[in-house]
Amino acid sequence: MTLPLPLLLLLLLCFISYSGSSSISVSGLKGGIVTLSCGSEDREIVDISLFHRSKKIPVCERNCSGRVCKEGSCDVIINNLIYRDAGKYFLHVYYNNDQTEVKRLMLEYKLHIHDEISVKKGEQLKLDVLLTNADKVERNSGSGWTELWRRGHGVSSDGLSVSLTISNFTANDTGSYRVLDSNNETLITVTVTESRTESKGKLDTDDDHKPNEQHNHWVIVPSVCGALLVLAAVIVFVVIRKHQCQNRNADHDPFQGVPMQERE
Incomplete structure (x- = not known):
């Protein structure tokens, strides 16, 4: 037997009761995330519905890649916040009170978006x-x-x-x-x-160059001095060796001390 529509609606109202609504203030940074917490984790959730500006917002529940996702039993996460996300939200949470009755918890959220801009x-x-x-x-x-x-x-x-x-x-x-x-x-x-x-970058660039210039200065100067010292040592060594060779040749010269006229 088919029941008349008014009677069906009356029976539906008997099975569904409504709890009061509460207002929750939440805030998030533009580009960030925010959680609309339902606070009903201990209940057996049947379904949830999210509304914003009188429009129903699709909520992804499994393997989500969208901006609005369900977490846990009835929490809703909004990712990558934009300005248009600001305003009031209504979350309807349907849960079982017992085996025969379904209740609806209606939560109201006021989402405030923060942003910082440098111009x-x-x-x-x-x-x-x-x-x-x-x-x-x-x-x-x-x-x-x-x-x-x-x-x-x-x-x-x-x-x-x-x-x-x-x-x-x-x-x-x-x-x-x-x-x-x-x-x-x-x-x-x-x-x-x-x-x-721009100006800070210029200062940073100048500061970055100054230590390098000092570093290069203190690295290059010891290298040049070292090369000069090595060159001087080589010259001294050559002079000493030449002097020693001259003395050695003089010691082995049989005509040493003989005038040049008499050597012939």
């Missing part, structure tokens, strides 16, 4: 942070937060376009940038510093 003076700074759930962007250069952009209100900085791009970066553009949603909750925080790579 050279005069170069372009582009922040791709205008998410669909972004409501405003603020900057703090040490004197408090200043609003740069608000959805529907344009931009308050002349150097900043709607795409949050600074075409000619200067030291005044350094600081912390944060993106907030309509509930004034932070989605993304980016710390921007001025890059010293």
Whole structure:
């Protein structure tokens, strides 16, 4: 016998009960990983579902190579974080309470993405942070937060376009940038510093050469001195030997002491 659809739905609601939701704040670095922990390892998990911005996110459970993977019984790991990952997540965990009843645990997460960027003076700074759930962007250069952009209100900085791009970066553009949603909750925080790579690299190059020059100097000079000493020793030896040969020849000369006129 086939039961009417309303009765089937009623029976389903009788078998599935809902537990309350909780809010968990998590954060991760751009390009890093974050874990959405369910805290239900001791339960018999039937299924899990992950939602972000009202969309269901596929979660890989076995032999995973994707960005979103299941770990353990119901933890979810998000790899290679990007700006778009920021925001609220809802994890539905279905588990068995006994042999006849299935319960659902609904967990809410608020994911905050951190990032650090170093920009050279005069170069372009582009922040791709205008998410669909972004409501405003603020900057703090040490004197408090200043609003740069608000959805529907344009931009308050002349150097900043709607795409949050600074075409000619200067030291005044350094600081912390944060993106907030309509509930004034932070989605993304980016710390921007001025890059010293070029000048530092030049200093490092100069420093690297100086020790080598000193090393070469102290290596080459002893070599030249040694060669000169050897040459001087050779000359002294030749002079002494020549002198000795002359004396030896004089000792064996039968006409030694005889005038040249009388030798004939």
